[in-house]
Amino acid sequence: MEIGGGFFGTIISALVVGLIVGALGRLIVPGKQDIPIWLTIVIGIVAALIGTAIMASFTGSFWLTLIVQLILAAIGVYLVAMMRGGGRRQSHA
Template identity: 85%
Template sequence: MEIGGGFFGTIISALFVGLIVGALGRLIVPGKQDMPIWLTIVIGIAAALVGTAIMASFTSSFWLTLIVQVALAAVGVYLIAMMRGGRRRHSPA
């Protein structure tokens, strides 16, 4: 078992890429998103996987793939923020 390689390296890489892609996606969405960092990472990982799968058949360009991943993360952050915001009840003033 290697430390930093193999399965554990893949997990660490996925978390790191998910954090970066999710954070960039959050920066694109206007306003404050009330969501924990773990949810941002999950959205980022999902966006990275889906973006890679989509772009694999079109190009091998890192930058184009990253743009698609970040766009997908922004859509994911927006949708989750809307769902989370819609469930919150505001007390009358």
């Protein structure tokens, strides 16, 4: 029996990569993002999949692919935070 391989290994890998990419993407965006952690993970998974698909046709470089995934995750976190109203800044005037 192969551990970590096959369909379930792919799912677990996607979750782990999504968690890491989503969390790092959230750290890149300045300010507080009022979105739940599960949504951050989903954004990270989507960013990881899209980033991998984009970079697969250009390069096999892990680091360049990771950079694209992080940029996509940061954009995703920012957009979702703005849509949820968590990105609005309040003036104290």
